[in-house]
Amino acid sequence: MNDKKKKYLDFLIRFFTGFIYVISILFSIDRGEKTFRIVMMILSFFCFFEFLLILRTNTTLIKVTFLFFLLSIFMDLFIAEKEKGLISYIICFIPYSIIFLVIQLFSKKSSNKEKIVEVSHLIFGLVYVIMPFYLASYIYAIVCHGKQLILGTFILIWTNDSLSYLIGKKWGKRKIATSISPKKSMEGVVGGLFFCIVLGFLLYKIWKKKYWLILSFTVPIFSTIGDLVESTIKRSCNVKNSGTWFPGHGGFLDRLDSFIFVIPIIATVVVSLVYVFK
16 A cells, blocks of 8 residues: 555544544534533543553552443433532542552552552542543533533634644644644644634624633633643653544544643633623
8 A cells, every 4th residue: 555545544544533523522412411421421531541551550440440430420320410410420539539549558569659659640630631521511511501612612622623733734844842742833733723713703603602702712722732731641651642442543532632621721711701701
């Protein structure tokens, strides 16, 4: 197979896997709060698995994570009220964290320093990976126009990721972080930002909410930072991709790194603007 055909095949694989991912997210948003929350929980746990694997966490602790993943999904399926549904995140992860810490405390295979490292991985993973998905579920269910916020945020992230990739690949010359992400260029970042601003104006016209004008440049900026943060984590562990679930894209963490970084910004800063610009 020559290089031209190989590149075309890689593009088709990348497009197909990306298309399936986008359709799945749109379906979960459209189906309602409970479906969206469960999908967010599933995605958060897959991302957390990959995060722990990247950091070479003890396999016993990863198995414990899997058990609590099943427990949280089981609990949510039998909790009808949306207000209580969000609690399943907390109910499962408090005992999970305690068990994780106890296993590490009495581990005879790890030194005290290694125990501290494992515990720091857990704390960082819960904040960096799990919390954004919880916040996304909270925004969808509780915040005024939450469904629109989540949908628009995903659209802006996808626009930024796709256009910055295509523009950077075609015209990118000035690299912004060679040691972290060699392919990311200033031209790609500016191109993605420009199209997001255009899209943000359209969303403002459609939904009549002024905060989309702010989100149109806030989301792509922090989306790019989120991508660089995840790349830094992988580089520090000598890992190219977080997984192989999405051929052409990598793993769940690769696919959702921008979303993971953007959602806390939405929850802490932009959500307040929703109440200002109602």
